[in-house]
Amino acid sequence: MTTHKARRKLDHRTRVGRERSARTETRILEAALRVFADMGPDAPTIDDFVQAAGISRGTFYNHFDSVEELLAATSEWTTRESLEAIEKAIEGLEGPALRFGVGLRLFFAKAQADPVWSTFVGRVWKVGGFELPARDFVQGLRLGIFRVSGSEAARDLLFGGIREALLRMGSGRIPAGYGAQMTELCLQALGTDARRIAAVMSHELPGRGTPRRRR
Amino acid sequence: MTTHKARRKLDHRTRVGRERSARTETRILEAALRVFADMGPDAPTIDDFVQAAGISRGTFYNHFDSVEELLAATSEWTTRESLEAIEKAIEGLEGPALRFGVGLRLFFAKAQADPVWSTFVGRVWKVGGFELPARDFVQGLRLGIFRVSGSEAARDLLFGGIREALLRMGSGRIPAGYGAQMTELCLQALGTDARRIAAVMSHELPGRGTPRRRR
Amino acid sequence: MTTHKARRKLDHRTRVGRERSARTETRILEAALRVFADMGPDAPTIDDFVQAAGISRGTFYNHFDSVEELLAATSEWTTRESLEAIEKAIEGLEGPALRFGVGLRLFFAKAQADPVWSTFVGRVWKVGGFELPARDFVQGLRLGIFRVSGSEAARDLLFGGIREALLRMGSGRIPAGYGAQMTELCLQALGTDARRIAAVMSHELPGRGTPRRRR
Amino acid sequence: MTTHKARRKLDHRTRVGRERSARTETRILEAALRVFADMGPDAPTIDDFVQAAGISRGTFYNHFDSVEELLAATSEWTTRESLEAIEKAIEGLEGPALRFGVGLRLFFAKAQADPVWSTFVGRVWKVGGFELPARDFVQGLRLGIFRVSGSEAARDLLFGGIREALLRMGSGRIPAGYGAQMTELCLQALGTDARRIAAVMSHELPGRGTPRRRR
DNA sequence: TATGAATGAGAATTCATTCAT
DNA sequence: CATGAATGAATTCTCATTCAT
Numbered sequence: 001m002t003t004h005k006a007r008r009k010l011d012h013r014t015r016v017g018r019e020r021s022a023r024t025e026t027r028i029l030e031a032a033l034r035v036f037a038d039m040g041p042d043a044p045t046i047d048d049f050v051q052a053a054g055i056s057r058g059t060f061y062n063h064f065d066s067v068e069e070l071l072a073a074t075s076e077w078t079t080r081e082s083l084e085a086i087e088k089a090i091e092g093l094e095g096p097a098l099r100f101g102v103g104l105r106l107f108f109a110k111a112q113a114d115p116v117w118s119t120f121v122g123r124v125w126k127v128g129g130f131e132l133p134a135r136d137f138v139q140g141l142r143l144g145i146f147r148v149s150g151s152e153a154a155r156d157l158l159f160g161g162i163r164e165a166l167l168r169m170g171s172g173r174i175p176a177g178y179g180a181q182m183t184e185l186c187l188q189a190l191g192t193d194a195r196r197i198a199a200v201m202s203h204e205l206p207g208r209g210t211p212r213r214r215r
Numbered sequence: 216m217t218t219h220k221a222r223r224k225l226d227h228r229t230r231v232g233r234e235r236s237a238r239t240e241t242r243i244l245e246a247a248l249r250v251f252a253d254m255g256p257d258a259p260t261i262d263d264f265v266q267a268a269g270i271s272r273g274t275f276y277n278h279f280d281s282v283e284e285l286l287a288a289t290s291e292w293t294t295r296e297s298l299e300a301i302e303k304a305i306e307g308l309e310g311p312a313l314r315f316g317v318g319l320r321l322f323f324a325k326a327q328a329d330p331v332w333s334t335f336v337g338r339v340w341k342v343g344g345f346e347l348p349a350r351d352f353v354q355g356l357r358l359g360i361f362r363v364s365g366s367e368a369a370r371d372l373l374f375g376g377i378r379e380a381l382l383r384m385g386s387g388r389i390p391a392g393y394g395a396q397m398t399e400l401c402l403q404a405l406g407t408d409a410r411r412i413a414a415v416m417s418h419e420l421p422g423r424g425t426p427r428r429r430r
Numbered sequence: 431m432t433t434h435k436a437r438r439k440l441d442h443r444t445r446v447g448r449e450r451s452a453r454t455e456t457r458i459l460e461a462a463l464r465v466f467a468d469m470g471p472d473a474p475t476i477d478d479f480v481q482a483a484g485i486s487r488g489t490f491y492n493h494f495d496s497v498e499e500l501l502a503a504t505s506e507w508t509t510r511e512s513l514e515a516i517e518k519a520i521e522g523l524e525g526p527a528l529r530f531g532v533g534l535r536l537f538f539a540k541a542q543a544d545p546v547w548s549t550f551v552g553r554v555w556k557v558g559g560f561e562l563p564a565r566d567f568v569q570g571l572r573l574g575i576f577r578v579s580g581s582e583a584a585r586d587l588l589f590g591g592i593r594e595a596l597l598r599m600g601s602g603r604i605p606a607g608y609g610a611q612m613t614e615l616c617l618q619a620l621g622t623d624a625r626r627i628a629a630v631m632s633h634e635l636p637g638r639g640t641p642r643r644r645r
Numbered sequence: 646m647t648t649h650k651a652r653r654k655l656d657h658r659t660r661v662g663r664e665r666s667a668r669t670e671t672r673i674l675e676a677a678l679r680v681f682a683d684m685g686p687d688a689p690t691i692d693d694f695v696q697a698a699g700i701s702r703g704t705f706y707n708h709f710d711s712v713e714e715l716l717a718a719t720s721e722w723t724t725r726e727s728l729e730a731i732e733k734a735i736e737g738l739e740g741p742a743l744r745f746g747v748g749l750r751l752f753f754a755k756a757q758a759d760p761v762w763s764t765f766v767g768r769v770w771k772v773g774g775f776e777l778p779a780r781d782f783v784q785g786l787r788l789g790i791f792r793v794s795g796s797e798a799a800r801d802l803l804f805g806g807i808r809e810a811l812l813r814m815g816s817g818r819i820p821a822g823y824g825a826q827m828t829e830l831c832l833q834a835l836g837t838d839a840r841r842i843a844a845v846m847s848h849e850l851p852g853r854g855t856p857r858r859r860r
Numbered sequence: 861t862a863t864g865a866a867t868g869a870g871a872a873t874t875c876a877t878t879c880a881t
Numbered sequence: 882c883a884t885g886a887a888t889g890a891a892t893t894c895t896c897a898t899t900c901a902t
């Protein structure tokens with residue numbers, strides 16, 4: 001991981017310095033994830049991050065210029081890895097319903113395994129930030145596998161519903177099987193027929209090698 | 216000890232004062248609705264409300280102690296009236312699906328007619344704040360009219376989806392028929408059968424006497 | 431009692447109006463005595479008096495222009511009456527030691543009987559505000575009845591000590607006989623001989639018709 | 646993981662920072678002493694201290710949370726050193742009267758030498774804040790060297806009188822020998838016999854190496 | 861790079877004062 | 882005269898940002 005500020009001059013720094021810097025940056029990001037999850041995207045002050053990361057004010061500014069930039073970096077850091085893992089895990093599956101549904105199951109599995117991550121994404125996610133797997137969604141509509149009265153409305157319903165689910169999962173107060181139920185409901189909302197839903201739910205979960213985020 | 220005239224004068228002074236105060240409070244609430252819709256619940260400063268309402272700082276504090284309290288008051292003021300109107304309009308309808316569905320249509324009609332209101336509610340609404348019409352929802356489940364894999368998950372999906380719809384409507388960028396589509400999708404998500412959905416969508420919208428909020 | 435502001439125009443006001451005004455002013459003064467006793471001369475805000483007196487802000491300004499003016503008025507109102515009563519009660523007594531000592535005993539009797547008054551005077555009294563009975567003090571020194579190493583120092587010691595006694599009495603936590611002891615100590619500090627002190631302490635307390643302050 | 650050099654550098658930074666901070670804090674305390682002496686404990690605003698110390702508002706809050714806290718710190722800082730010096734100077738003296746009396750003389754010497762200090766202590770001192778030398782006082786009573794009609798009253802008389810003396814000394818308008826006179830009067834008030842008083846007054850003042858407070 | 865003291869702009873809050881009724 | 886809503890200057894307090902070490 002490279003630092004966010006001052007990517008130039010890398011050659012002149014010692015390897016030790018670079019490693020130390022990268023470690024500091026990781027500490028800040030880890031702290032930021034917790035802080036944003038706890039306080040939302042607007043409330044926290046720089047001091048909140050400084051204290052949570054156990055660094056000094058000056059050090060913060062050596063890595064990030066503002067809370068906003070830190071939020072963007074935390075989103076990126078937190079999200080890309082997970083989504084790529086899912087993307088990869090489902091790419092071999094046949095048909096948009098199966099890919100979409102199994103992808104959702106993986107997504108909720110991740111959320112349930114890491115409540116802080118779940119809360120963070122639920123609070124910070126903006127539509128257009130990280131996309132629903134648009135390809136499968138569109139393809140499913142085109143093929144008539146998903147039958148909805150309006151595609152915009154469908155996307156909003158799913159997006160909002162999934163975000164709510166993330167917040168709920170982050171709070172820890174969920175009934176058993178919540179993730180699976182949510183997946184079924186999303187497919188049902190899309191008008192998927194019962195047989196295809198059953199296929200999704202009974203499919204073996206692939207890619208259980210999702211790399212752990214924390215060092 | 217005070218004369219009758221004096222007492223009447225006293226009452227008059229009191230009444231006039233109260234009226235002026237109530238008018239000012241309404242001005243603040245109207246301004247707050249706009250400001251919260253624009254900036255969200257956390258960002259605005261007291262001065263934002265002061266300027267939007269055209270009052271002085273001191274006057275603000277004569278009416279509300281903090282932004283948080285103003286937010287609560289604005290939520291209440293903004294919400295109760297509308298929900299009661301819908302409640303009343305659907306109370307004569309037969310069956311939970313019809314009541315729930317027509318209620319949703321009315322809700323979205325209100326949202327579409329008042330984008331500021333829509334954005335405000337979309338941004339501020341918390342689960343448990345103002346409730347989904349729990350009675351119809353539960354009753355529909357019990358009667359088997361709604362068929363879902365998990366009631367908690369179903370409620371979260373709808374709640375999050377509807378909030379997302381409000382934000383979308385507040386932004387103004389919605390396709391024609393968006394409210395109706397959203398309603399259909401919500402019912403479809405609940406597993407309602409096609410005939411009942413059709414009944415909801417073709418039902419005449421009652422209570423088109425919703426009183427306008429703005430003076 | 432005349433109002434503090436706008437003494438002119440008195441002729442044109444009705445008697446009823448004047449009486450009402452005087453009553454209001456007394457209410458404010460009574461409240462002010464309590465408030466100043468509780469909070470000292472600097473801390474209280476106009477609102478503290480307004481609330482304690484059960485009047486409106488405007489009414490306050492009809493009677494007093496500032497807290498400072500109210501303080502002066504309260505001091506005057508609170509003090510003159512008592513001091514004149516004491517002055518009168520001791521004027522027939524023979525010799526400065528007897529007059530001074532019995533005067534002190536009366537003063538402490540008043541203080542013990544009215545803790546609020548005691549605290550107020552203790553907190554607000556400034557040297558030169560209301561004077562120690564200078565005449566008896568000076569005369570006692572001249573006659574050699576009081577023997578002190580420095581008259582300035584003696585006056586300061588007594589003044590400060592008496593103020594402290596007032597605060598103590600206002601707090602209510604005093605041993606039995608505190609007032610008498612304090613009187614004896616004051617005389618002892620002045621070098622008064624034992625026989626004269628005994629005469630002071632055994633003298634009957636005159637003028638037990640001190641009018642009560644509260645209506 | 647950190648090199649020895651890095652650690653030394655760290656310590657150096659820390660030490661330099663601490664020193665600067667301590668210097669700033671001293672500047673604030675010095676300014677506060679003057680400001681409180683001038684304006685009393687209640688009147689001054691944060692800005693008064695900020696301007697008197699030549700610092701920024703933010704810096705004030707880096708060191709003290711409120712005027713009240715600053716007052717406490719100033720009292721402590723201003724008082725402990727002086728009292729300990731006196732305590733130490735008199736500890737070798739024989740008998741409570743001598744210790745108490747010489748202690749008083751030293752106290753007044755300090756007050757006369759530093760009028761700002763004198764005014765500050767006179768205005769801020771509360772009973773129980775920094776104590777009269779209770780041990781000598783009590784011991785003198787027990788031994789019959791001090792003869793008073795009530796010990797509570799005696800303590801209050803002395804405490805109030807001494808405070809008044811401090812204010813007077815701070816004002817600068819005192820006759821020659823004021824401190825000595827006040828000392829004599831205090832002892833006289835306690836009923837000390839003439840010979841002991843004379844012994845106190847003629848005793849050489851010890852410990853004239855009281856370190857100056859200001860830098 | 862890391863540190864943390866100092867800074868000052870800006871946001872929150874209080875409160876004396878005015879004034880229409 | 883009495884009322885109390887409105888006002889805005891003064892004050893308190895927070896926090897992003899700088900900078901010497």
